[in-house]
Amino acid sequence: MFYKCANCGGNVVYNPEKKGMFCPYCDSPDSEQRTEGDKDEMVLCPNCGGELVYDEYTSAFRCAYCDTGLILTPRIDGAYRPKKMIPFQMGKEMCKKALRERFKKNLFAPDDFLSDVRLDGMSGNYVPYWLYEYQTHCDFQGQGRKIRTWVSGNTEYTETSVYDVSRSMDIHFDKIPVDASIAMPNDVMDLVEPFDYKQCVDFDPKFLSGFRAEFYNFSAEEEENRANQKMKASAEKILKESYAGYSSITTTSQHVDIREQHSEYALLPVWHYDYSYNGQDYPFYINGQNGKIVGEAPLSKKKALAYSLTAFGICYALLALVPLLVSFL
């Protein structure tokens, strides 16, 4: 399936900068007409007839021949239909700007690292996520110590007070995100967070047009453990904050009980820029909503050496010449 322009027949795509559907061929907004291809697995491009190549979990991509944004209908329907999604808020140009801003101090990055030629190769991906909801009851029992010291005359007094501390609270967690894509490294996806769910909308395939997307590679049950860990870590920190006034505390007991839990399937936007240099890959993941960048800047040894040696030369020349000049005057 793809979106055809009612005015010119071109491919209408979702444009984050314009916040809507847009035909780049005739500049018309909202001129899309849903055009079905094969109802089942798509083999040939419904636009140009070219042979399609895509991965096991792909649900949206662009035709390699005509660049049309295609959506595989069976992979977004039924059990695979996401409940929610956050549409891309950052287009490619905004992303480029964010990357350049972030790494502008990385003087020793290779020359083409932030070049248009390379950056144009980045892709916008809707990553499948499970969003978990937990109703919990948490409690804590322990012994807290408060120490107070003061000086009177030439005597220092130290007062130690011991308390019996107990806490009890209900914590309602909602939409703890865990990615369900093999291609996306877990630790990186944790850093791409947080997403702002105020912009979360009901799933609409239009937002996929022109972007890449996957359906979930794992079930909600398979990924639950990661959400559970995130929830527990947060609950424990909240409990800890509640008894922060003590100088030291010993825990007698602590429980995080789950009363109710629930999960839903959503697509969240992540830009992906793959830069390779000297045979090494430098992947960058950018939150497609707020532009948060995860990835480490590459370093050109040649450039680092040239700049550092020059800086050394200048520094030494200044340190050596100034006193010499003064001694001659």
Add this chain to the structure above:
Amino acid sequence: MDFDFQKEARKGYFKYFSIWFLIVFVLLIATAAAGIRHYRIMQAPRANTAAPSERVYDEANLLTDEEEQSLRDYIAEKEAKYHIDFVVWTFDEPLSDKSSLSDSEWNRLIMNKADDFWDQRQYGYNKGFEGDGSLLADCRYPGQRGEWLSTSGSVYEALSSAEVDSILYDVDEYYDSNPYKAYKAYIDGVCRKMGGGVPGFYYLIALVAAALFTWVYYSSHAKKNAAANTVAVKQYVVGGKPANNTGRDNLLHKNVTKRIIQTSSSGGRSGGGGGGHISSGGAHHGGGGHRH
């Protein structure tokens, strides 16, 4: 697509360092010009021709003829190099007829005597009044023994009282055992302080400092700039806080301990004074003495 990254990188490099290249270049030119001027001055002949050619007055007869000659040669060599006069004067007549002199009286008398000796003979490498140079006056009269270092002109400008004192300590080392070595120590001491130019070890320190700076420069620009975890503790908590939040803090017991505080006071440190004064001839002198 045919964007030349190499060329662009070279351009970027020169643009980045341009202001520094310019500063270093200007500094290099200025230093070279000043160096040439300095060299010309050092080549110029002695300006003060009024002073006697004698530099060693061994009236107390402490040196052998060979030592005297050797000292004269040594002084001639140093004067040519540093463009300052060196005079050594020993005597064994009393500073005063008084049988016992207080230290301050001794200081004043030997200072005046040394300054007058210098002023009357119009010593000084560049001119006869307040010219550049120094004199070591050594009194060997029993009960009034001691040496005085009188400074004038550029030597007066350059030497603090502490530096004069440190030279005198070098002199004291050989004062009794070997006067010849003692006077050489005086000449060497003044030369060291007047050293001119930059001491060699400075360049080593500068090298280390530049290396340190380069390391800081490199690491600040080579930072990987990895992303931090920006997920708030309560990021996914509905309403931003827990509900039905109850707690209890019951005091079980309390105890107080006492400790006597030891007080201590630290001593002060006093600063040194300057050695500047005006001689009876009206000339500015500096210096200091050690009585034995």
